[in-house]
Amino acid sequence: MSLSINTNLGALNSSRYLSATTSDLGRSLERLSSGMRINSAKDDAAGLAISGRMTSQIRGLNQASRNASDGISMLQTADGALNSMTSAIQRIRELSVQAANSTNSLSDKKALQEEVNQLIQEIEKVSTTTTFNGDKIFDFSGSSVLGNSDQLAVMYGLQNGWLEDAESKIQQYFGISADGADMNIELTTFTDGAGGTAARVVGSIPGSYTGKATNVKLQIDMSDFTPPNLPDGGNAPFYNDRIIAHEMVHAVMYRSMNIGSMFDPAADQKWFMEGAAELIHGADERLQSSISSVGVGGVMARAATFGSAGAAWGGTSDDYSAAYSAVRYLHQVIKDNGGSGIKDVMVYLNQHQSATLSDAINAATGGLYANADAFNADFVAHGAAFIAGMNLTDTDTGAIGGANADGGAIQTATSVIPDTSSRSGTNPLSGFNEIWENISAAAAGNNKQLQVGANKADTLDVTLGAVNTAAMSIQNLDLVNNAGFATYMMDLALNHISEERSKIGAQLNRLESVITNNNISVESTVASRSRIQDADYAQETTSLTKAQILQQAATAVLAQANSSPQMLMALLK
Structure with missing residues (x-):
């Protein structure tokens, strides 16, 4: 190894280590004084970005x-x-x-x-x-x-009297009840406009025309139920509660007997369904209007179309008048023969689920009529005289149980459906499970x-x-x-x-x-950031002590290295 004065390699080496040690010491002091492991981007660029996020x-x-x-x-x-x-x-x-x-x-x-x-x-x-x-x-x-207020008023009427009162009267005078099936109740608007069909009951009739109807729905035309003035609703004389009673007869018949047979086109018996529905609340006002319009002969002409020999149900006001008159006539004939009237027909159909209307009329009249067509023929022959004998001008509506039909108390347009309901709410009926439309x-x-x-x-x-x-x-x-x-x-x-x-x-x-x-x-995020960003004091104090000792040692060695060229002076003496 050569000896030189111009270049002191030992001092340079010692100075480099002293500089590095001083840098380490400064870093440790910075971390210990700030508490942060990352004080600038140079400490940990990726860690700084992560901790920032x-x-x-x-x-x-x-x-x-x-x-x-x-x-x-x-x-x-x-x-x-x-x-x-x-x-x-x-x-x-x-x-x-x-x-x-x-x-x-x-x-x-x-x-x-x-x-x-x-x-x-x-x-x-x-x-x-x-x-x-x-x-x-x-x-x-x-x-x-x-x-809307009209819908709510109709809903109130249905839930607080109209349905229950109708069902109660049907049970009392017809002796039939529904079987607990579902019935949807819908408040809607029909396409026929105001003054058309006010309400209707629809259902699925068996394709074989045998058995009960399914998917029963009571649909109400709000354009005809406005204003729904309570407690009866609507306008005189056919108040809303009378309309509901009419439709409830259909609904109960749909779920209590062989209703399919009445829809058989070979022997259309819908006249009986509509006539019975009119009888429950009376239809003297309608019959009187028909007579004024077409005469008794016109009404009887409609009756001649009933049954297997006639056309399908027409559905005009005169058809309803004829059907009402026919059922009133049948009611009277059964009573004259010692029976209870139409109730006997209804009860028979309810108790004999495969029976047809012809079977029921034959049984209720004690064999007087062999079938429904035989009754129709008798009514066509004698119905005009029967209608002529009806009292259509007093305040009684002609409803079953009333003064004109049965010699009972007068049943006016407002009293024919008695306000005797005891149940309220969404299940006023005992024979149906009502499913209400969400209005x-x-x-x-x-x-x-x-x-x-x-x-x-x-x-x-x-x-x-x-x-x-x-x-x-x-x-x-x-x-x-x-x-x-x-x-x-x-x-x-x-x-x-x-x-x-x-x-x-x-x-x-x-x-x-x-x-x-x-x-x-x-x-959790603070804990994660701490692991990245915060200084580990145990580690940093160890590093500080190490740096301090190395700094002291490097300083001493550098001093020795700086004095080493003086030894060469001895060679020059």
């Missing part, structure tokens, strides 16, 4: 939790408003029940109505002015979400979008439905004339408010879950 996620989740908390506050405000509405509706219901009591005078009912009017105004005020942070909370569109409308609602996550798509829609008086169809309650309907509407309104509150409760619980989930995510 994690920081964004953490801060976004924390803000999302605050957003969810604001959403909870908004929903709590809405729930408080709905609670006050519930109290007002409960009070209105209480007043409507009070108004229904006949001990109240007209002035008493008007006083109750005044309080109801004030409560309705308060409900409207709460629903339209409740705000959170300056924004209105509830949707307050003018359309009803429960159904409620889907409200758009007031939608609030909450940002409940750290990313753009992490949103939650909170919808607050319409709860104003128009939406619940309670803005025009009349306790003076219709207290029962007011009670019905209050029940619907309470159900609607309860549904809205249940939605709010579910949304509150969901938002609380969102906050919990966000907090857990924040905790």
